[in-house]
Amino acid sequence: MKFINQTWSLIVVILGLLTATSPAADSSSQAAKKPNIVFILADDAGIGDFSAYGCKYGVTPNVDRLAAEGMKFTRAYSGSAVCAPSRCVLMTGQHTGHTLRRSNQSKDGLLSLPATQATVARLLHDAGYATGGFGKWGLGNPGTTGVPENEGFDLFFGYYDQKHAHDYYTDYLVRNSVNVPYQQSGKHTWEDYSHTRIADETLKFIEKNKDRPFFCYAAWTPPHQDYVIPDNAPYSDKPWSETDKNYAAMIALLDKDVGRVMQKLKDLGIAENTLLIFSSDNGANDEFVESLQSTGGLRGYKRLLYEGGIRAPFIARWPGKIQPGSTSDLLTTFVDFMPTAAELAGVPIPSGMDGISILPTLLGQNQSKQHEALYFEIYETFFQQSVRLGDWKGYRLGTKAPLELYDLKADPAEKQNLAVAHPDIVQKIEAIMASEHTPSPHYDALEQPQKDSKKQKKKKKNVSSLPEMLNEENSSLEADKK
Numbered sequence: 001m002k003f004i005n006q007t008w009s010l011i012v013v014i015l016g017l018l019t020a021t022s023p024a025a026d027s028s029s030q031a032a033k034k035p036n037i038v039f040i041l042a043d044d045a046g047i048g049d050f051s052a053y054g055c056k057y058g059v060t061p062n063v064d065r066l067a068a069e070g071m072k073f074t075r076a077y078s079g080s081a082v083c084a085p086s087r088c089v090l091m092t093g094q095h096t097g098h099t100l101r102r103s104n105q106s107k108d109g110l111l112s113l114p115a116t117q118a119t120v121a122r123l124l125h126d127a128g129y130a131t132g133g134f135g136k137w138g139l140g141n142p143g144t145t146g147v148p149e150n151e152g153f154d155l156f157f158g159y160y161d162q163k164h165a166h167d168y169y170t171d172y173l174v175r176n177s178v179n180v181p182y183q184q185s186g187k188h189t190w191e192d193y194s195h196t197r198i199a200d201e202t203l204k205f206i207e208k209n210k211d212r213p214f215f216c217y218a219a220w221t222p223p224h225q226d227y228v229i230p231d232n233a234p235y236s237d238k239p240w241s242e243t244d245k246n247y248a249a250m251i252a253l254l255d256k257d258v259g260r261v262m263q264k265l266k267d268l269g270i271a272e273n274t275l276l277i278f279s280s281d282n283g284a285n286d287e288f289v290e291s292l293q294s295t296g297g298l299r300g301y302k303r304l305l306y307e308g309g310i311r312a313p314f315i316a317r318w319p320g321k322i323q324p325g326s327t328s329d330l331l332t333t334f335v336d337f338m339p340t341a342a343e344l345a346g347v348p349i350p351s352g353m354d355g356i357s358i359l360p361t362l363l364g365q366n367q368s369k370q371h372e373a374l375y376f377e378i379y380e381t382f383f384q385q386s387v388r389l390g391d392w393k394g395y396r397l398g399t400k401a402p403l404e405l406y407d408l409k410a411d412p413a414e415k416q417n418l419a420v421a422h423p424d425i426v427q428k429i430e431a432i433m434a435s436e437h438t439p440s441p442h443y444d445a446l447e448q449p450q451k452d453s454k455k456q457k458k459k460k461k462n463v464s465s466l467p468e469m470l471n472e473e474n475s476s477l478e479a480d481k482k
């Protein structure tokens with residue numbers, strides 16, 4: 001008996017030595033540890049559309065569950081106040097004072113990413129990840145340098161063009177620049193609805209790559225316009241406009257499919273090795289500010305750099321790594337995704353990033369590197385800039401108007417302009433705006449609106465009419481033809 005015990009001890013020691021010294025064993029266990037990354041990006045959903053953030057009109061149980069099982073960020077921002085620049089920031093790790101797309105349109109039409117652009121997809125692809133994107137791309141239409149398969153994606157399925165993405169009952173979608181016919185019954189059923197197929201393709205990609213590290217960019221289109229859905233349950237009987245009912249139901253659909261992704265990860269046994277992030281690319285549209293309170297009581301909405309245009313729901317779940325039910329007030333924006341992904345993948349953070357890795361925060365460790373300030377600029381007809389500096393928020397419309405200054409801790413809705421009382425903070429924020437903005441040859445709308453026009457004056461009084469003055473959103477097929 002003693003002999004057997006000794007023999008076993010010897011075997012255990014030898015096995016231990018083999019495991020500790022074998023490079024093959026080391027590298028394979030390292031590879032197995034590389035976590036999958038799933039980033040679900042809603043399109044135009046406001047922070048007030050999710051019950052985890054205090055939604056007033058309904059519940060989003062799956063996003064709630066994601067928050068309960070992960071970390072909810074309370075001071076997170078998207079990349080911009082409209083689609084294309086926000087996605088450009090997410091993909092490049094550069095803020096809108098540096099990145100190529102600073103608005104949906106430019107004076108040169110739609111700008112496509114250069115084929116040499118450093119992107120998070122390319123970084124993860126080169127680190128051994130399978131890379132798939134599903135939904136709306138918006139950074140290069142077929143035939144341009146900026147198509148997703150040029151930017152590090154093995155596979156992209158959905159809409160390349162933003163305007164095309166308005167059409168939920170389209171007769172084609174695009175897979176790696178090839179049009180895939182989409183048979184329509186003409187009855188606007190769930191089978192006809194593009195998100196059905198896009199969500200299915202998302203789940204298929206996850207399933208197909210379950211045994212290797214993967215990056216799944218689920219850039220789903222709901223609740224962006226057109227506000228159409230085959231069935232607007234559970235809101236059908238509400239005394240609301242059809243648009244409100246459809247929009248709310250699109251949020252419910254989005255939530256349901258967040259749940260499907262969570263279930264898929266669980267069924268495949270890979271939830272514990274997957275960082276799952278949920279966010280939205282910009283704030284809610286102005287038409288849902290009053291009726292559904294989709295901006296959560298914040299000032300502004302999509303297209304504006306007030307909080308309602310850029311504050312985002314941001315939830316991260318990674319079972320066993322992220323403390324369930326935790327919250328973080330770290331100041332973060334989409335610029336942080338690429339550095340965080342680099343650290344997760346175990347590769348160096350590329351130079352030229354405006355972001356920082358937020359992995360220490362996710363893991364409950366000390367976040368020694370933090371943003372002193374967050375910078376945004378946009379050119380939706382009017383040039384706007386904003387800076388978040390601690391609890392301070394600076395906003396400027398055009399280049400000549402005085403800076404507006406708000407204390408977001410005391411005044412989250414940006415109602416009280418404190419600029420006159422704090423010239424030192426104003427000066428500091430103006431210096432940040434000057435240093436973070438780099439001129440772009442594609443944008444020069446640096447003037448503020450024509451103040452003297454009676455029509456403009458009248459409109460300026462009513463903030464909800466601002467979007468009428470702003471360019472119609474989105475890339476356009478028309479612009480492409482130019």
Ligand SMILES: [Ca+2]
Binds near residue numbers: 043082083224281
């Ligand atoms: Ca959007």
